[in-house]
Amino acid sequence: MSFNIALTGLAAAQKDLDVTANNIANVNTTGFKESRAEFADVYAASVFSAGKTKSGDGVQTTMVAQQFHQGSLKFTNNALDLAITGDGYFAMTDSLASQDMTYTRAGAFKLNDDNFMVDAKGNFLQSFPVDPSSGDTSSVSLSTANPIQIPDASGSPRATQNVYSSFNLDATADAPGLVFEPTDRATYNSSTSTTVYDSLGEPHILQYFFVKKDPATAPNEWEVYATMDGKVIDPGTGAEQPASPFTPLVEFGFDSSGLPATTNGNPNVTPSTFDEVTLPAGPGTGLSTLLDNGATFPDSGVELNWRDEGNTANKVPTQYASRFEVKALEQDGSTVGRLAGIDIGTDGKVVASYSNGDSTFLGQVAMVRFPNSQGLQQVGNTGWKESIESGEPIAGEPGTGTLGTINSSALEQSNTNLTNELVDLITAQRNFQANSRALEVNSTLQQNILQIR
Numbered sequence: 430m431s432f433n434i435a436l437t438g439l440a441a442a443q444k445d446l447d448v449t450a451n452n453i454a455n456v457n458t459t460g461f462k463e464s465r466a467e468f469a470d471v472y473a474a475s476v477f478s479a480g481k482t483k484s485g486d487g488v489q490t491t492m493v494a495q496q497f498h499q500g501s502l503k504f505t506n507n508a509l510d511l512a513i514t515g516d517g518y519f520a521m522t523d524s525l526a527s528q529d530m531t532y533t534r535a536g537a538f539k540l541n542d543d544n545f546m547v548d549a550k551g552n553f554l555q556s557f558p559v560d561p562s563s564g565d566t567s568s569v570s571l572s573t574a575n576p577i578q579i580p581d582a583s584g585s586p587r588a589t590q591n592v593y594s595s596f597n598l599d600a601t602a603d604a605p606g607l608v609f610e611p612t613d614r615a616t617y618n619s620s621t622s623t624t625v626y627d628s629l630g631e632p633h634i635l636q637y638f639f640v641k642k643d644p645a646t647a648p649n650e651w652e653v654y655a656t657m658d659g660k661v662i663d664p665g666t667g668a669e670q671p672a673s674p675f676t677p678l679v680e681f682g683f684d685s686s687g688l689p690a691t692t693n694g695n696p697n698v699t700p701s702t703f704d705e706v707t708l709p710a711g712p713g714t715g716l717s718t719l720l721d722n723g724a725t726f727p728d729s730g731v732e733l734n735w736r737d738e739g740n741t742a743n744k745v746p747t748q749y750a751s752r753f754e755v756k757a758l759e760q761d762g763s764t765v766g767r768l769a770g771i772d773i774g775t776d777g778k779v780v781a782s783y784s785n786g787d788s789t790f791l792g793q794v795a796m797v798r799f800p801n802s803q804g805l806q807q808v809g810n811t812g813w814k815e816s817i818e819s820g821e822p823i824a825g826e827p828g829t830g831t832l833g834t835i836n837s838s839a840l841e842q843s844n845t846n847l848t849n850e851l852v853d854l855i856t857a858q859r860n861f862q863a864n865s866r867a868l869e870v871n872s873t874l875q876q877n878i879l880q881i882r
Contacts, residue, residue, distance in 0.1 A: 431871045437487030438864035441468050444490045445857040452845045453854070460535030460811045461843040462495045463850075497802045500534075500844035502836060508771050509546060511536030512841040515833020517796040520824075521552040521812070525576055530555070532797060532822070534841055535811040546577040550810055553577075556779065556792030557826070564778050564790035571824045574795045577779055579771060586630025587787070589762030590727045592623065593734045594637065595702075595744045597754040598651055600687060604641045608674050611638060611656050619753040625657070625731070626762035627717075627724035630785075633658050635760075639753070640677070649684070649748060650691075652677035655733075660719050667708035667715025667730070678733075679706050683748040689735075701745045703735040763787050773837040777827040796832050797822040 448466040455461040471486040502512050511519070518532035525545075531552065538546045538554055546554040553576035558567050567573075598619065607616040622636035638654040655662045655678045660669040664678045681703055682691035689697055692704040699705075709715030710726035717725040737744040737757035744756045766785030773779050777794035799805060804818025815822055828834045 432868065434485070434487040435864050435868040435871060437471065437489065438867065439861060441466075441488045441490060442857055442861035442864055444493075446854070446861065448493055449850055449853045449857055452850050453847065456843050456845045456847050456850075458535075458811060458843050459537050459840050460500070460533055461845065462497050462500075462534070463843070463845040464493050464495050466490060467492045467494055494803055495805075495807065496844065498844055500841045502839045503842050504839045506838065507539075508773060508837055509538045509540070510838055510840050511538060511773065511794065512836045512839040513796070513827075513833045514836055515831075516798050517827065517832045518798070518813070518822075520555040520571060520574060520795045520797055520822075521548065522555060522576070523552050525553060528572070530571065530797075530822070531808065531812040531814055532805070533810075533812045537840055540579060544579045544581050546579065548810075552812075555795040556777075557795050557824075559778065559790045559793050561789050561791075564780070564793075566793050566826060569795075569824050569826055571795065571797065571822065574824075575792070577792050577794070579791065580768065580781060580789075586626060586628065586765050586785070587761070587763045588628040588724075588726050589625040589731060589760045590729065591732050591734060591738075591761045592625065592635065593736060593738045593757055593759045594621070594623070595735065595737050595746050595756040595758075596621070596639075597747045597749055597751055597756065598639055598641070598683075599753050600649070600683075600748045600750045602641050602753075604643050606643070609638065609640055609652070609654055609677075610673060611636070611654070611659065611661060616640070617654070621755050621758060623758045623760055625760050626764050627720055627722070627726060629722060629724040630764040631720075631722055631724060632764060633720075642680075647682075650680060650682045651748075653679050653681060657716065657719050662708065662716070662719075664706065664708075667710055668718045679703070681735075681746070687748045689746055701742075702740075703746060705735065706733040707731070708733065773835065775828060775834040775836070777835045793826060794835060795824060796827045796835075797824045798832055799823070 445466045448464050452463045468488050469491045471489050473486055474483050513534060518534060521531045521533055538548060541547045555574040556577045557569050557574055559565060602618045605616050609616045617638040617640045619639045620636060622634050624632045625635045626632055636656050640652040642650040642652060654675060661675045662678060663670045664676060680693050684690040689703050697704055707730045710717050710730045711728040712725045716731055735746050738759050763785040766783030766787055768781060769784045770782045779791040780788050781791055782788045799822060800820035801818060804816050805813035806816045808814050825832050
């Protein structure tokens, strides 16, 4: 019997050595989780045996349990490298249409030939669908998850629909007293310009001209003219005015405090600013007739707003005794853009940025957790699959509930502690030697008995 006991001890020591060696071998494996060999004694006795004198029958390996504690982060220069801080796993599939999920903590992702985010084995990273504009997640079910594809096409242009401007006009300025001509600087007090874009993304210069009216007959009143690519815009039709004298686009009036009071002689509908002006711009009408490239502006027209986009209180148009100042000048169009970068936030939202200033949400990295991570079935390549012991995967957005957050440009290193493993290696070696010695002593005793004559 003592032979068998010593043999179980050797087998256990060998298993401990194997587990320790595997941990040491994977000390630099991204996302690797160290294992621990767990043992229990073997004891067998019948109802009529002398239990008080039973010595036991050796040892057995009960489990090689993986330890899922957090590994340290290693920061990289690749935005597609992802690391999870906290609980959770990435969901992966081996094909675009597959629903057979593998789960991993290894986030060394790259692009394949179709611009999908994949790991080194070509498995596809899964993501939840989101609204391209707002990034709002529409579903957090794994059944609706899809692989993340990074677009390689140029960003589409967007025609200008709104222009926002705010300014201070100099109350001390003198009225020019001349008929307005956009090419004659002496016929206007101040001017400013911005770039607007048509439906093809071609830029056009929209310029405003401010002309102070005669203070004797119209105190604190100004005329505003506008041109696009040098063509004076008609306020009624949005088309080009053919010849001088030109009709102003709009007339502004200020009160004695220098704040907006009237638009075209009428009290302002919107407090603290001037009423907006909408220029017709449908195909073949209004501003679109000023184009010669076959493009158009939106059918609803182009709205000129005399404020900043956020309607900020301190950016109200004013007429103070100060030099002309542009407080805001913005528009919502964009030209054709090329992909400039990919950003992945701590919430897993993947955003594509373009050179024209646009950005598009591509998806949200899917994360899952399990009721019992120890029950996961190890399948290699730093991956696991669900099992009866692990329970079903629970999907969710990164950073919600007990799920961890995502770090872009980082990788989770192996959680193996090399110092501890080397100590365990020595301990396992001593255990193996001790059990070998017990086996040798048993062999010597039996040899002595066999030599008795």
